Amino acid sequence: xxxxxxxxxxxxxxxxxxxxxxxxxxxxxxxxxxxxxxxxxxxxxxxxxxxxxxxxxxxxxxxxxxxxxxxxxxxxxxxxxxxxxxxxxxxxxxxxxxxxxxxxxxxxxxxxxxxxxxxxxxxxxxxxxxxxxxxxxxxxxxxxxxxxxxxxxxxxxxxxxxxxxxxxxxxxxxxxxxxxxxxxxxxxxxxxxxxxxxxxxxxxxxxxxxxxxxxx
Amino acid sequence: xxxxxxxxxxxxxxxxxxxxxxxxxxxxxxxxxxxxxxxxxxxxxxxxxxxxxxxxxxxxxxxxxxxxxxxxxxxxxxxxxxxxxxxxxxxxxxxxxxxxxxxxxxxxxxxxxxxxxxxxxxxxxxxxxxxxxxxxxxxxxxxxxxxxxxxxxxxxxxxxxxxxxxxxxxxxxxxxxxxxxxxxxxxxxxxxxxxxxxxxxxxxxxxxxxxxxxxx
DNA sequence: TTGACATTATACTGAGCAGTATGCAACGAA
DNA sequence: TTCGTTGCATACTGCTCAGTATAATGTCAA
Numbered sequence: 001x002x003x004x005x006x007x008x009x010x011x012x013x014x015x016x017x018x019x020x021x022x023x024x025x026x027x028x029x030x031x032x033x034x035x036x037x038x039x040x041x042x043x044x045x046x047x048x049x050x051x052x053x054x055x056x057x058x059x060x061x062x063x064x065x066x067x068x069x070x071x072x073x074x075x076x077x078x079x080x081x082x083x084x085x086x087x088x089x090x091x092x093x094x095x096x097x098x099x100x101x102x103x104x105x106x107x108x109x110x111x112x113x114x115x116x117x118x119x120x121x122x123x124x125x126x127x128x129x130x131x132x133x134x135x136x137x138x139x140x141x142x143x144x145x146x147x148x149x150x151x152x153x154x155x156x157x158x159x160x161x162x163x164x165x166x167x168x169x170x171x172x173x174x175x176x177x178x179x180x181x182x183x184x185x186x187x188x189x190x191x192x193x194x195x196x197x198x199x200x201x202x203x204x205x206x207x208x209x210x211x212x213x214x215x216x
Numbered sequence: 217x218x219x220x221x222x223x224x225x226x227x228x229x230x231x232x233x234x235x236x237x238x239x240x241x242x243x244x245x246x247x248x249x250x251x252x253x254x255x256x257x258x259x260x261x262x263x264x265x266x267x268x269x270x271x272x273x274x275x276x277x278x279x280x281x282x283x284x285x286x287x288x289x290x291x292x293x294x295x296x297x298x299x300x301x302x303x304x305x306x307x308x309x310x311x312x313x314x315x316x317x318x319x320x321x322x323x324x325x326x327x328x329x330x331x332x333x334x335x336x337x338x339x340x341x342x343x344x345x346x347x348x349x350x351x352x353x354x355x356x357x358x359x360x361x362x363x364x365x366x367x368x369x370x371x372x373x374x375x376x377x378x379x380x381x382x383x384x385x386x387x388x389x390x391x392x393x394x395x396x397x398x399x400x401x402x403x404x405x406x407x408x409x410x411x412x413x414x415x416x417x418x419x420x421x422x423x424x425x426x427x428x429x430x431x432x
Numbered sequence: 433t434t435g436a437c438a439t440t441a442t443a444c445t446g447a448g449c450a451g452t453a454t455g456c457a458a459c460g461a462a
Numbered sequence: 463t464t465c466g467t468t469g470c471a472t473a474c475t476g477c478t479c480a481g482t483a484t485a486a487t488g489t490c491a492a
Binding site for chain 3 (some may be wrong): 235266267268269270273274
């Protein structure tokens with residue numbers, strides 16, 4: 001019927017066409033649920049209704065799978081926040097837009113972002129191959145760069161008198177931690193309409209930005 | 217020389233007199249460093265220069281050890297914050313004192329509090345004996361109660377017009393998460409004099425309380 | 433001195449798991 | 463049709479680890 005070949009399936013449809021992404025989703029679910037060490041590769045495979053062979057066909061090790069999963073989450077954040085920071089306005093307004101995008105992106109694909117936070121740093125001490133080590137370093141560098149985007153905008157806001165001055169690193173880290181709240185306490189319960197989610201995001205952004213001492 | 221028996225060794229001296237506490241400290245270090253699942257009981261024992269036998273003499277399982285470790289941290293928080301909330305003054309002043317105590321207590325025994333946060337909830341899904349389950353439930357209940365103390369004071373502050381109103385649960389969770397920042401990014405580097413620590417605590421408390429919209 | 437109990441080490445067992453080897457089916461190209 | 467290649471499943475291996483059994487040592491009381 002449809003010419004399946006002509007339409008490169010770029011985005012997420014009902015069934016993920018790329019096996020890689022299906023694996024990543026299963027991995028995100030399991031890793032975020034039980035942690036890296038407590039999750040077995042067999043478990044991830046079973047969660048998709050497949051077996052280990054499939055995973056090791058696409059990923060070289062459990063560690064690589066973990067890093068790829070976290071990386072996937074970070075990709076989404078970078079995309080969305082980069083888009084959001086293009087809005088015109090004061091540093092404060094841009095920071096608000098970025099924060100909003102950050103929270104909404106996180107909530108949309110919560111498992112990935114839980115994995116990303118789950119101590120990419122802590123979880124994989126030692127016991128990593130050089131290959132994994134390299135991937136991990138790249139991921140950490142990108143994470144720092146992501147944080148740097150926020151820091152730059154905050155600095156601008158401080159210089160423009162929108163925010164009160166202070167230790168920029170501490171300010172940034174505290175802001176982002178507040179924004180990450182959903183990763184810690186959010187659980188998809190009954191209702192949770194898109195409006196609810198937006199409300200939660202509004203609240204988080206509001207309290208986090210208030211913490212910067214905006215427009216007082 | 218000294219009559220060792222007459223002086224019940226209540227507090228932490230150079231060498232912890234209670235084997236339980238020595239074990240808890242080693243466990244806190246290891247668990248916070250590599251996570252629950254990735255830490256073996258042998259590792260904890262080696263970290264003290266002892267062997268597994270010692271640990272299993274005092275704790276019935278690895279899970280119980282983990283819960284006891286987290287519990288120990290929570291005990292300290294409850295003690296200190298209860299003391300701090302006795303200060304006279306507005307709700308805002310009491311909350312500030314409590315927050316300060318919270319942060320300083322955390323930094324003083326960081327490994328314990330990292331364990332406490334390390335997803336007491338997430339880390340131990342399934343695979344727990346009924347005994348462990350019961351201990352875990354008690355711990356979680358106490359954790360909720362601890363959060364409740366903060367919520368009560370915040371509510372009071374809102375009623376007195378010190379803080380802007382909003383979803384009390386979200387406000388409380390965001391406040392505490394901000395205060396917990398040190399558990400995520402603090403690393404004991406070179407200097408770190410008591411003054412530095414106090415400065416960090418001041419900053420965290422300041423930004424977190426500002427987020428409540430105090431005295432605007 | 434003896435016996436009961438507390439404390440710790442050592443040795444062992446069984447289970448779970450990461451990673452590998454191999455086989456097999458489907459598919460496209462020659 | 464045949465052959466190579468991709469995409470998986472199945473079976474196996476070696477290791478790590480929680481928990482246990484046992485023994486050795488110390489301590490205190492009678």
